[in-house]
Amino acid sequence: SFTNGSTAGKTLTVATEPTFPPFEFQSATGELQGFDIDLMNAIAQSAGFKVKYKNIPFDGMIPALQVQTVDAAVAAMAITAQRVKTISFSRPYFKSGVAIATRTDNQNITNLDSLKNKIIGVQIGTTGALKAKSLPGSEVRTFNDSPLTLQALLNGSVDAVLNDRVVILYGIKSGNLKGLKVVGSLLTEEFYGIPTPKGSPNLDLINQGLATVLKNGSYTKIYQKWFGT
Ligand code: GLN
Numbered sequence: 001s002f003t004n005g006s007t008a009g010k011t012l013t014v015a016t017e018p019t020f021p022p023f024e025f026q027s028a029t030g031e032l033q034g035f036d037i038d039l040m041n042a043i044a045q046s047a048g049f050k051v052k053y054k055n056i057p058f059d060g061m062i063p064a065l066q067v068q069t070v071d072a073a074v075a076a077m078a079i080t081a082q083r084v085k086t087i088s089f090s091r092p093y094f095k096s097g098v099a100i101a102t103r104t105d106n107q108n109i110t111n112l113d114s115l116k117n118k119i120i121g122v123q124i125g126t127t128g129a130l131k132a133k134s135l136p137g138s139e140v141r142t143f144n145d146s147p148l149t150l151q152a153l154l155n156g157s158v159d160a161v162l163n164d165r166v167v168i169l170y171g172i173k174s175g176n177l178k179g180l181k182v183v184g185s186l187l188t189e190e191f192y193g194i195p196t197p198k199g200s201p202n203l204d205l206i207n208q209g210l211a212t213v214l215k216n217g218s219y220t221k222i223y224q225k226w227f228g229t
Helices: 035-047 058-066 127-133 146-154 165-174 202-215 218-227
Strands: 011-016 024-026 050-055 087-089 094-096 098-103 119-123 139-143 160-164 180-183 190-192 195-197
Touching: 011 035, 011 058, 024 035, 035 050, 035 202, 035 218, 058 087, 058 195, 098 127, 098 146, 098 165, 119 127, 119 146, 127 139, 127 160, 139 146, 146 160, 146 165, 146 180, 160 165, 165 180, 195 202, 202 218
Parallel strands: 011 050, 119 139, 119 160
Antiparallel strands: 087 195, 094 190, 098 160, 098 180
């Protein structure tokens, strides 16, 4: 029966890991915010569904999608050949890449080759971790989130950190971490997508919403808000 013209749609449970500014993080009062959050909200509004966010460690996100305890995730997650074996992705929504961070006073680490025999800090389950593990003769230390990797770099327990360039730069700037810098060029080219369980009927809905926000100017507004100068 008609419910008074209401088209209030379904609610999707969307996983995120809010320690990854400026994509997803919490305000001082604990409110979820960031580029991904604004984008997901805009997509939901366009496509006519509601979102219930669920905080999940980045490492646990793909398993949660596989067993369908969540309907989707928005977590600056790169679309990789490995991941598409177990989950599906929306069309890409952001171009990114892994960079090297080191301490400002470190003159030895300048590029990928100089990471040989160095201790590299990474965030568990990320493309940065994968890259670090592929380097011969380096020791990789794994941390649960991105802020912990930068903390370890600051206190000298690792020599370098590999993580998404934008996130390192934002972390340095927002945390006023004067002792850290980004060096060298990007080590990967990656594109973020919104993952869902394989074959999810919601993927079309998400892609439609994404197409709309890319077309109607919402994406540009959100981009300007977080990355505009
Ligand atoms: N972009 C990286 C990846 O896909 C890191 C994402 C994250 O830590 N939220 O692995």
